[in-house]
Amino acid sequence: MNETPTAEREILLDVRGPRADTGAPVSGQKSVLRVAFERPWVRALAPLCFVLIIGAVFNAQGSFFKWGTHRDMLRQVSVYGILACGMTLVIITGGIDLAVGSILGVCAVIFSILSIHLGWSAWAAIPLVVLAGTTCGLLSGGMVARFRMQPFIATLAVMVFARGLAKWVSGGQKISSAVLNPDGSYKYVDLPRIFSALDHKILGENIAVVTLIFLACIGLCRVLLAKLRWGRYFYATGGNEEAARLSGIPIQGVKLLAYGMSGLLSAVAGICQAVQEQQGDPEAGSTYELSAIAIVVMGGTSLNGGRGGMLFTLVGAMTIGYLEKILSINAVGEASRLMLTGSIIVAAVLFQRVRK
Numbered sequence: 001m002n003e004t005p006t007a008e009r010e011i012l013l014d015v016r017g018p019r020a021d022t023g024a025p026v027s028g029q030k031s032v033l034r035v036a037f038e039r040p041w042v043r044a045l046a047p048l049c050f051v052l053i054i055g056a057v058f059n060a061q062g063s064f065f066k067w068g069t070h071r072d073m074l075r076q077v078s079v080y081g082i083l084a085c086g087m088t089l090v091i092i093t094g095g096i097d098l099a100v101g102s103i104l105g106v107c108a109v110i111f112s113i114l115s116i117h118l119g120w121s122a123w124a125a126i127p128l129v130v131l132a133g134t135t136c137g138l139l140s141g142g143m144v145a146r147f148r149m150q151p152f153i154a155t156l157a158v159m160v161f162a163r164g165l166a167k168w169v170s171g172g173q174k175i176s177s178a179v180l181n182p183d184g185s186y187k188y189v190d191l192p193r194i195f196s197a198l199d200h201k202i203l204g205e206n207i208a209v210v211t212l213i214f215l216a217c218i219g220l221c222r223v224l225l226a227k228l229r230w231g232r233y234f235y236a237t238g239g240n241e242e243a244a245r246l247s248g249i250p251i252q253g254v255k256l257l258a259y260g261m262s263g264l265l266s267a268v269a270g271i272c273q274a275v276q277e278q279q280g281d282p283e284a285g286s287t288y289e290l291s292a293i294a295i296v297v298m299g300g301t302s303l304n305g306g307r308g309g310m311l312f313t314l315v316g317a318m319t320i321g322y323l324e325k326i327l328s329i330n331a332v333g334e335a336s337r338l339m340l341t342g343s344i345i346v347a348a349v350l351f352q353r354v355r356k
Helices: 006-016 028-036 040-057 067-092 100-117 122-145 151-170 193-198 209-227 229-239 241-246 251-277 288-298 310-329 334-352
Strands: 178-180 186-188
Touching: 040 310, 040 334, 067 100, 067 209, 067 229, 067 251, 067 288, 067 310, 100 122, 100 151, 100 251, 100 288, 122 151, 122 193, 122 251, 193 209, 193 251, 209 229, 209 251, 209 310, 229 241, 229 251, 241 251, 288 310, 288 334, 310 334
Parallel strands: none
Antiparallel strands: 178 186
16 A cells, blocks of 8 residues: 655655644744745845845945946855856765865966967967866865775865965966066066956946856856756765765765866966966965855855755855845955954855754
8 A cells, every 4th residue: 555655654644734743733834834945945045035035125325226226246255156067066066175266366367478478379378277276176176086085184285285386386476467577677578368358248238247157157066966967976076975986986086076076167267367367376265165165055055965956056145245235235244254354154055054
């Protein structure tokens, strides 16, 4: 005789009447809300809606309702969002990547040296920078997958190494349009066209190119997770690594791919950072890994692995972006802004852990 599955039977009991285990009556309205908040989309969108309400109330004399505010928010959060795309892939597999900010910094420096100082074309500089970022990511993945190091330790080591590499390659100086001559003087060169092309606004200056790059990264990673076999491997590895291994899933390959993609996307973010700042700063990306993790967690992706998605990361990026923009247009001081942002992130994450 067929029976209703346990989880489904509990939900039906929760909505229609008293629980069998306690006999306590449960109001229909409360039960419906309880079931609604079990939906990941509800938990992800609720913090964003709350932040938007705050923006509508504290609108800085109508600044929040201007399209330029939203356009600038999307542009400012795009670099963090690109890092968060790679971070999402790693976290879904049950790992963490602390090296994304430092990889961004070294890639920004390398891109600036190749394109500004050496005069390489974008077609030559970009693939080499992407290769450098991917290599750093694979280095982290190799230590985690092959040598079974804790992701925290492995990526911390790569974070320190990449930051030192950025400072060594740049000589501790920002790589800008001021080029050092052999006699110690400086000459100023024009920035390559790729800088203006990527830092441009299109569609009537209504959307930045870097925002489109961010959305493209979201789309690419979503295809990987939702449409390809390796995406299922990611979720299985993060959900139960031992069970995935016994099922024949190539665990090492999954982790290498996740960390390699994270390094690749960090390189893309580094290029975008360089064109936005019009220079390669060896200190660029410092603490960006924390913002990327906050975006991923704010969207509802579980730090335990096995659950999450790219659209949730998009929602998390918008939540963080709007929060910082609202505090900025209301001229909230940096100290208060950091404390408020931290408090709201904690509250949002606790809210997303609501269970029936």
